[in-house]
Amino acid sequence: MSCQRVALRLRARAASAATPAGRHFVFTPQTSPLRAVAFLAHRRPAWQPASRAALQMRLHASSATATEPAAAPLSKADVVDVLKERGLLDACTNEDELRKACAEGSLSVYCGFDPTADSLHLGNLLGIVVLAWFQRCGHTPVALLGGATGRVGDPSGKSAERPVLDDDTINANTAGIKAILERVLANGAADADTDVPPAVVMNNLDWFGSMGFLEFLREVGKYARVGTMMAKDSVKTRLDSEQGMSFTEFSYQLLQGYDFCHLFKEHDVRVQVGGSDQWGNITAGTDLIRRLADKEGAWGVTFPLLLKADGRKFGKSEDGAVWLSPERLSPYKFYQYMLQSTDADVVRFMRMLTFVPLAEIEAIEASMSADGYVPNTAQKRLAEEVTRFVHGKEGLTQALKATEGLKPGADTVLDAATLEALAGDIPTAELARDEVVGKTVVDVMAATGLQKSKGEAKRMIKGGGARLNNVKVEDEEATIGEDDVIEGRVLLLAAGKKNKLLVRVV
Incomplete structure (x- = not known):
């Protein structure tokens, strides 16, 4: 590692460690100039960033003791x-x-x-x-x-x-x-x-x-x-x-x-x-x-700014900004936003937002107009690449699991972590354990409001549209056992292909 790079890292760490919060003066249009100057x-x-001399001493000490392996050719x-x-x-x-x-x-x-x-x-x-x-x-x-x-x-x-x-x-x-x-x-x-x-x-x-x-x-x-x-x-x-x-x-x-x-x-x-x-x-x-x-x-x-084909800024959804923080927007929702890119935008976005080789992007673009192209194949690749870059491999895995598990009529069983990450993305209810375990699916569907009444819940089961953890409920008298509460924390109910509800058990 070069001395220049070591110095940069040391200075950044020293300055960051020396900075307390809240010791600043904010100028506004109403601030008196005389007051500001005074x-x-x-x-x-009382605090001061580390002196240059101190940083140089640390640099020499670091250089004397560091035994980092040589980096691969760049x-x-x-x-x-x-x-x-x-x-x-x-x-x-x-x-x-x-x-x-x-x-x-x-x-x-x-x-x-x-x-x-x-x-x-x-x-x-x-x-x-x-x-x-x-x-x-x-x-x-x-x-x-x-x-x-x-x-x-x-x-x-x-x-x-x-x-x-x-x-x-x-x-x-x-x-x-x-x-x-x-x-x-x-x-x-x-x-x-x-x-x-x-x-x-x-x-x-x-x-x-x-x-x-x-x-x-x-x-x-x-x-x-x-x-x-x-x-x-x-x-x-x-x-x-x-x-x-x-x-x-x-x-x-x-x-x-x-x-x-x-x-x-x-x-x-x-x-x-x-x-x-x-x-x-x-x-x-x-x-x-x-x-x-x-x-x-x-x-x-x-x-250039990131714009859609129609000239609008890319990065805004109906709910506002498309955030990069998983606390603000789950990896699943982020993935879904990228998945909604239009055919007119997807290739350009792949060039600008991913590290996929250009030759591969050109091949994807050519395939979009070829016979046998499966719709949204390019969008899936874009969504996967950008989600992995922003949220890492774990975030992408979580997004893919949730996407598969929340498909209409899906039979994929999701783990508790993936389901809990969806709490802000799908309707969620919270019930005490004794209101869930040992109760019928009909009772819980009505108690959570997924169905307006027990009679409506029974008709949904009879018509084959009710699911518990993506498994079809066949019997109107079926009850929820401890094993149905995934990892003792959550379960997923569905009434019809798209109407899903996450139930947190407390």
Whole structure:
């Protein structure tokens, strides 16, 4: 492992460990400038990130004792070509220079994620996919949490100012997003064909948290040009709107620009990636690096937004965002959303969201117009690949089991863990054990409301439409025994092919 990579990991760990929650000042449009300056100019928290000297000492100690095995040879594929071929490159600040730098050695590449919610959603997944492609081509992915910038709010693509979140909410959101980034990037690395550089997750609160307002103006603000900032599309659009733009939002591009500058100077991060709506913020960073660090060698790359064939954003369902957190959206529901992709979208989504080789994707596309093609075959492959990337092999297995077990008329017996994971996805009831065990199926169907009455339940059984744990109930007097309560916790009732109910036994 290179010294550069060890230093990056040590600094990230030291900074993260040094950061307590809640010690921040949030600017709003109503904040008095004098109060802000007075508060921030004299504020110095008791905590400080680990000094550079301390980190160097730890680096030398680590180098002296580390005995890690040599990594396998990394892929030499040109990542710019890979991104272009898969429809993941929208713009680049200097494509030829970036290609040359990638060919000369490993680069560190970052993408930022602001904690506006406690989970990322499907629209954020493209940023993680692009980081993973850089990683598979031998570069180090850095996921940057916006613990500081999330307190301001990015105006890009927004018609109104984001509501200001309190510190506790932002800290909880940051923790949730960090867990998702670590999990998904680890899933991607595990599925790579070769050993890849480990991903790093950092938080920009580690450097903004201890910086005073006057210090920021003196050390950073003097290098920013208001004319350039005003010319950004995200700024012009908002200034022309009825709502206008607050100074808080106007300053966001400078904060994100400083993120890139700090990472460039302190951790040798050379590339920033982001959605096409982030172009203004990204170029603010490359411009600041040239002015403040007086250096070249920083590049910005954007990828297109994920849209459906009809132009609508992909990643929204009737119930809202398609979340990447299993607590927000089960792997089963996530899988089902991907499975609903249209024929017009599925091939493009497979190129952009999966790591399936292009030759294989082309073969799948050709098969879709061939005789004998089974409908939704391509959609199943897309759903499997993306679900495994987001939720891991266990999450995919759970989704496939649930999909099979919840099919109309299915006879697959599900385990308790799979059923409990479906609690938020299908109707659920909770009954005491003595209200279930020893009672007839008719009694329980009526008690849970699956059928309006015992008479209706009997007619359902007589007509062959009642099932207990996906097994047809043949007898109107059939009772539920202890063995029917799966692992002593749950059972699944069905009245007809599609009307299913999960019963939790407490």
